[in-house]
Each structure stands twice: as structure tokens, then as C-alpha cells.
Amino acid sequence: MKKTLLFFVIISIFIFVLGFTKIGLLEKENIKNFSVLTKGAYLVTGIGNLKLDDSKPLISTPFPISNGTKISSAKKSGALIILGTGEELGLGENTSIRFLNNKKLELLSGNLHFLNLSTDSIFLKWKNHNFIVKDKASFSIIKVKKSKNLTNEILQIKVEEGFITSLLNNQANILKKRFSYTLNDNGIISETQLLPPPKLIEPEDSKNISIDEGSNLIFKWEKITGAKSYNFYFSYDPLFINPKIINTKDTMLSLHITDFQESPVRWKVCAVKSTSQKGICSKVRNFHIKNLIQILQLWKTPPLLEIEEPLTPTGNLVIIKGKTDLGVNLTINGEEVTIDSSGKFMHILKFNTIGEHQIKIVAKNLSGAKKVYTKNVIIYER
Numbered sequence: 001m002k003k004t005l006l007f008f009v010i011i012s013i014f015i016f017v018l019g020f021t022k023i024g025l026l027e028k029e030n031i032k033n034f035s036v037l038t039k040g041a042y043l044v045t046g047i048g049n050l051k052l053d054d055s056k057p058l059i060s061t062p063f064p065i066s067n068g069t070k071i072s073s074a075k076k077s078g079a080l081i082i083l084g085t086g087e088e089l090g091l092g093e094n095t096s097i098r099f100l101n102n103k104k105l106e107l108l109s110g111n112l113h114f115l116n117l118s119t120d121s122i123f124l125k126w127k128n129h130n131f132i133v134k135d136k137a138s139f140s141i142i143k144v145k146k147s148k149n150l151t152n153e154i155l156q157i158k159v160e161e162g163f164i165t166s167l168l169n170n171q172a173n174i175l176k177k178r179f180s181y182t183l184n185d186n187g188i189i190s191e192t193q194l195l196p197p198p199k200l201i202e203p204e205d206s207k208n209i210s211i212d213e214g215s216n217l218i219f220k221w222e223k224i225t226g227a228k229s230y231n232f233y234f235s236y237d238p239l240f241i242n243p244k245i246i247n248t249k250d251t252m253l254s255l256h257i258t259d260f261q262e263s264p265v266r267w268k269v270c271a272v273k274s275t276s277q278k279g280i281c282s283k284v285r286n287f288h289i290k291n292l293i294q295i296l297q298l299w300k301t302p303p304l305l306e307i308e309e310p311l312t313p314t315g316n317l318v319i320i321k322g323k324t325d326l327g328v329n330l331t332i333n334g335e336e337v338t339i340d341s342s343g344k345f346m347h348i349l350k351f352n353t354i355g356e357h358q359i360k361i362v363a364k365n366l367s368g369a370k371k372v373y374t375k376n377v378i379i380y381e382r
Contacts, residue, residue: 042099047241048077065099072096073110076242087122088115090239092140100125107155111140116162126155128168128185135162142182157181158194160280178280195224195271195279198251203287209257210290219253219267221282227271231278234260234267240284246326247272248341256325258365263289302371303328304343305363311375316382318349324363331362351379 042065044050050058051072058071061079065071073079073095081089083102091097095110104123105112114137116122124131124139131139140156157164157175164175168187175181178196182189201220203209209217219232232253235243246253264286271279303325311318323344324330330337330345337347351357356378364370 043082044071044079045238046073046077046079047237047239048093049074050077050079067099067101070096070098070108078239078241080239083122087120088117089113089122090115093241107139107141109141111138113138127153129155129183130167131157132165132167134164136160137162137164152184154189155183157183158280160194160197180277192277195227195273195277197280197282198222198224198230198269198271200269200282200285203285205285205287207287208290209287215257217255217257217287219255219269221251221269223251224271224279226273227279228274229272231270231272232267233269233281234265236262236265238266238284240266240268246341250341253341254326254343256327257289258325259327260289265289302369303363303365305361305371305373307361307373311359311377313351313377313379316351316354316379318351318359318377320347320349320359320361321345322361325365328363328365330364333358333360352382354379354382 044058044061044063044065046058046061046063050061051074052058053070054072065081071079071081071091073091073093075093078093078095079091081091083089089105090113092111092113095112096108097110097112098106098108100106103120104125106125112124114122114133114135116133116135122133124133126139126141137160138158140158142154142156144152144154146152158180159175159177161177163177166173166175166181166183166188173188176191178194180192180194198221201222202218221230224230229247229249230251232246232248233240233243235241265288266284266286268281268284270281273279304323306323308321311320320332321344323342324339326339326341326343328339330339332347333349335347337345339345349359356376359373359375359377361373362370363372
């Protein structure tokens with residue numbers, strides 16, 4: 001009886017101490033299903049298909065992980081792993097890692113994201129390299145195809161905050177804050193300065209949004225010098241597994257409230273310098289959608305489709321301008337048409353024969369609801 005009482009006292013103290021570290025983070029990220037494990041174990045919140053040691057499926061989480069355990073994630077899956085000492089580890093899709101001991105991990109494939117809120121370090125191993133990781137960083141294994149029969153791998157490291165020490169052949173390299181590095185078996189190949197994270201302006205964090213306030217949501221962020229465009233991400237899970245990505249050259253984006261089918265919605269923005277150079281993402285914000293059932297019913301209604309009149313031929317060409325909802329599939333006479341970040345579009349139809357022709361414009365949203373516009377025009381010359 002005394003041993004049982006002592007056990008509960010120890011657990012209570014541990015829960016109290018840990019509650020000021022990682023539990024607050026978990027509740028903030030709306031992860032309700034968690035439990036406190038003993039020191040030295042790991043807390044895993046999984047999304048999608050996870051496997052232990054290439055065989056046993058990890059279905060129920062949280063789950064304690066012992067040393068030597070290998071965890072693999074399939075496509076469109078991942079996990080949030082909390083080490084017993086307080087560090088947070090994000091496991092990306094198609095990733096495999098092995099836990100060597102309480103403070104050391106081995107990256108076998110895929111990608112990891114570190115958020116270390118404590119003063120301790122995490123040790124990461126990849127091929128010939130050993131790393132000491134503090135604060136925020138991401139590690140991604142990239143497969144570089146050399147020939148049909150040979151695939152070479154390089155490692156990309158994005159240092160967001162703090163610093164990383166790379167150890168190879170008893171030589172230490174300090175990887176600088178806000179830089180991206182690529183490495184092979186022999187060492188560092190290149191380094192590139194990362195664009196800083198954009199500061200988000202609106203909507204404010206944790207805002208409650210109602211359909212009564214309007215059907216469009218406006219997202220704004222500050223301009224980043226050197227950015228060619230921005231990637232806007234939104235997701236319904238805290239790990240951003242398989243997020244929706246919209247690329248825009250503006251620092252503002254307008255989305256229809258029916259573009260969101262769950263609540264809360266998490267979003268973030270990254271500046272983009274080039275196709276291969278994406279900057280550090282902003283902090284994650286979230287918003288809650290009130291009257292979600294009403295909005296989902298609205299989502300099943302046909303989308304907006306406005307056409308600027310008149311559609312008057314110029315020779316054998318007809319210029320078509322209009323506006324529709326974001327996220328819809330828009331076709332004109334069967335050809336898919338691009339919509340800009342405000343929902344506007346412009347398309348030029350060319351007819352090769354004289355006589356009467358039909359213009360058919362179809363806007364269809366993800367629910368299958370569609371709106372159709374048709375008009376006949378007469379072409380007098382080719």
C-alpha cells in the first residue's frame with residue numbers, strides 16, 4: 001500500500017512539472033489524446049499509418065517507445081514525438097527513424113523537424129555524420145538520381161533558430177542560424193541563406209469566424225525582401241500532414257469560407273525565393289469556424305460564376321473575363337483555365353471556322369456542385 005501511494009505521489013509530481021512544459025503545448029495545438037509517461041520514454045501522437053520495426057502497426061497513440069525501436073510513417077502520415085526530457089520532434093511522411101537511446105536518434109529516410117524548448121541537446125545520426133541539435137531545425141533526406149540503377153542521397157538542413165554542430169571525422173562545423181545546408185557522405189556541399197519567416201497580420205490567432213461576417217476570409221502578412229512569391233499552407237491537423245498549398249505573389253490572399261470543411265483551421269506562410277529555395281515558415285495560427293454545418297450546406301451549392309459582358313468576337317478571337325470562387329475547377333469549352341488569387345480569370349478562345357459557335361463555361365467545386373454559362377457567337381472571318 002505504501003509503495004502504491006509513493007508511486008502515485010511520484011507520478012503526480014511528474015505530471016505537475018511536465019504540465020508547465022509540453023502539456024501546455026499539446027493543449028494549445030488541440031491534441032486532446034495524450035498521457036504522461038515516465039521519464040526516458042516518448043510520447044507519440046500519430047496521424048495516418050505508422051509502423052514499429054517495419055511490421056507492427058502503431059494504431060493507438062500515445063505510445064511509449066523503447067530504445068532501439070524503429071518508427072516508419074507512410075504517405076500522408078506522420079507523428080508528433082515528445083521526448084521524455086521535453087523536446088518536440090515532428091516526423092514527416094515517408095520517414096523512418098531509429099531511437100538509439102534517450103537523447104540520440106538515427107535518420108534513415110524522410111524528414112524530421114526539431115523544436116527544442118529546453119537547454120538540452122538532441123543528437124542525430126545520418127550516415128557518417130553526427131549532429132548536435134538545439135532549438136528549431138529541419139532535416140530532410142533528398143534522393144538524387146545518378147543513373148537508372150544508382151540512387152544517391154544528400155541531406156538538407158534548414159537551421160531556423162539556435163545552432164547545429166555537425167561532426168564528421170573529428171571535425172566540427174557550426175551551421176549558422178537561418179541558413180540551409182546540403183551534405184553528402186563527405187561533408188557540406190553548399191550553404192544558402194534562408195528568407196526570414198513572414199509576420200502574420202490577419203486574421204488574428206484563434207479567431208472565431210462566422211458566415212454572418214461575410215463569405216470571404218482575408219489573409220495578410222508582411223512583405224519579405226527578396227521573396228519572389230509566398231506559399232500559403234492550411235491544414236486541419238497540427239502536423240500539417242498533406243496540407244493545402246496556394247502559391248501567390250501577393251502578401252494578401254482571399255479564400256471563400258466554403259473552402260474549409262473542418263474546424264479549427266491551422267495556417268502559416270513561407271516566403272519563396274526560387275523553386276528549390278523556400279524560406280522559414282511563419283508561426284502557425286488557427287481560426288475556428290462557427291456554424292460549420294450551415295457552411296458545409298452552402299459548400300454544396302453551385303459556385304459563383306460572373307462573366308463580363310458582352311462576349312463580342314474580334315476577328316476569330318473571343319476574350320472572356322470573369323470571376324469565380326477559389327478552389328473550383330474552371331473550364332471553357334473543355335479547356336481548364338487558371339484562376340488568380342482573387343478568383344478572377346481571363347481566357348482567349350480562337351475559332352478556326354466561320355459561322356455560329358457555342359461558348360460553354362463550367363465552374364465546379366470539390367463537392368461536385370457546378371454552375372454553367374453558355375452563349376452562342378457568330379464568327380465572320382478566320
